[in-house]
Amino acid sequence: MLGLLLVGLLYFVFFDQKDQNMINGITVLGTYLSLLGIVISYFQIKSVKDINEKTKTAIEKSLQRLNQLVVVADLSKAIKVIEEIQQFIQQKNYAIVLIRMKDLKSILIQAKHNEEANKLIEYESFCINLNELIVDIKNMHEFTTGYKKTNLNFSKITNHLEDLSTTLTAFEHKLKNIKNDS
Amino acid sequence: MIAENFRLLIEKLKYKSAKREAIWAKTSRDEEFKLHLGKVTLLTDCWYDEVTFNKKVDLVILNEDGEKIDGVILSKGEDDYELLIELHTLAKQSYYKIDETFKSIFEELDSNKVVGEKKKHELDDLI
Numbered sequence: 119m120l121g122l123l124l125v126g127l128l129y130f131v132f133f134d135q136k137d138q139n140m141i142n143g144i145t146v147l148g149t150y151l152s153l154l155g156i157v158i159s160y161f162q163i164k165s166v167k168d169i170n171e172k173t174k175t176a177i178e179k180s181l182q183r184l185n186q187l188v189v190v191a192d193l194s195k196a197i198k199v200i201e202e203i204q205q206f207i208q209q210k211n212y213a214i215v216l217i218r219m220k221d222l223k224s225i226l227i228q229a230k231h232n233e234e235a236n237k238l239i240e241y242e243s244f245c246i247n248l249n250e251l252i253v254d255i256k257n258m259h260e261f262t263t264g265y266k267k268t269n270l271n272f273s274k275i276t277n278h279l280e281d282l283s284t285t286l287t288a289f290e291h292k293l294k295n296i297k298n299d300s
Numbered sequence: 301m302i303a304e305n306f307r308l309l310i311e312k313l314k315y316k317s318a319k320r321e322a323i324w325a326k327t328s329r330d331e332e333f334k335l336h337l338g339k340v341t342l343l344t345d346c347w348y349d350e351v352t353f354n355k356k357v358d359l360v361i362l363n364e365d366g367e368k369i370d371g372v373i374l375s376k377g378e379d380d381y382e383l384l385i386e387l388h389t390l391a392k393q394s395y396y397k398i399d400e401t402f403k404s405i406f407e408e409l410d411s412n413k414v415v416g417e418k419k420k421h422e423l424d425d426l427i
Contacts (some may be wrong), residue, residue, distance in 0.1 A: 227365060249341060252366030253327045253334055256343075266347055269330040278328065 125150045186293055189235045193290040196225045200283045207272055216258045223251055239289050247282040254278055302372050302380045310359065313342070317390040318425050320399075326389040333391040339364045344388045349375070357384045 129146050130138065199222045206215045226248050229235045254275050260266040301308075316322040321421070324333040332345035343360045352375065360371035374381045393399060408415050 169318065249336060250327075252362060253341065253343065255366060256360075256362065257328050257332070258366070266329070266345070267350055269332075271328050271330055271346055274326075274328040 121150065121154065128204075137142050158186050165227050185232065186296065189229060189232055190290060190293050192229055193293070194227075197283055197290070198220055199225070199285050200279050200286075204276055204279055207276055210257065212262050216255070216262050219251065219255045219258060223248075223255060226251065235289075240285060244289070247278070247285050250278040251282060301375070302384075306359070306370075307380070307383070310383055314387050314390055317387070317394050320394060322391075322394060324395045326395055331388075331392075333388070333395055335391070340369065344384070344391050346385065346388045356361050357381065357388050359384060359387065 125146060129143065133142060186220075191291055203215055203218045203222065204211075206218065229239075230244070230248065257266070257270055258275070259269045313322065317324065322335055324335050326332070327334050327343065329345055329347075331347060332343055334344075337344045341362045343362065344358065345360075346355065346357045348354075349356045355376040356373060358373040359373060361369045363369050372384070374384050
């Protein structure tokens with residue numbers, strides 16, 4: 119409205135009396151409205167861009183949180199599997215021990231390649247524990263197939279699993295606390 | 301007869317282990333030792349095979365997902381068995397720090413001080 123008054127004033131100041139006709143008036147008004155349209159479009163585009171960025175950030179945060187929840191669920195499952203394996207070792211049910219150890223390895227490898235988990239995990243101790251599990255699986259496989267029947271120390275395997283359980287429990291608590299803070 | 305790349309690998313591992321620059325760790329098998337190198341794990345084991353009634357030694361390479369990339373297994377009497385058993389012995393010595401242990405024992409024995417520990421209540425043993 120203020121702009122319209124300003125344009126009207128400029129029209130009467132800069133245009134000679136003889137040029138102040140309806141056609142020129144419409145031309146000036148049209149030019150003003152075009153410029154106003156461009157300005158309004160600019161602000162609208164900027165506003166849409168801001169909304170898009172905010173939406174993108176919100177989606178990323180939701181995905182991150184979802185990812186964390188998935189990791190927490192996987193870790194809880196892994197800790198339960200460890201308990202199961204320890205019980206099967208006590209019961210000397212070694213075929214099942216091997217199957218569950220492989221399940222555990224699969225869960226841990228997924229967690230290892232999860233970006234969110236990677237940022238928070240005590241990566242070095244996790245990798246050491248995972249490596250011990252991998253070697254224990256190989257040894258358990260050789261034991262159950264009869265390839266190497268002797269010298270397998272089950273108490274050491276149980277200790278390795280206990281260390282792994284400690285690492286995973288600490289990591290799980292860390293993730294849960296992050297979830298509560300946010 | 302083992303492949304040339306394995307022979308080279310064993311020689312290099314022996315050299316590094318003899319210099320005490322390789323940190324070997326023990327696995328869940330009583331005589332198996334592992335060495336973590338970047339993304340692979342090397343394992344060497346020595347055991348008595350109850351099927352062939354012979355002593356065996358192996359060297360296995362695992363990738364980071366635990367898959368066996370390659371390996372060599374030799375029975376006593378085969379070519380290169382001695383080469384591989386030397387590596388296994390070096391890994392064992394490195395893990396148990398056998399040289400350092402002997403050195404400290406000799407230092408104790410060569411000194412002029414009395415060795416061993418006296419019990420606080422020696423009378424308990426006499427009763």
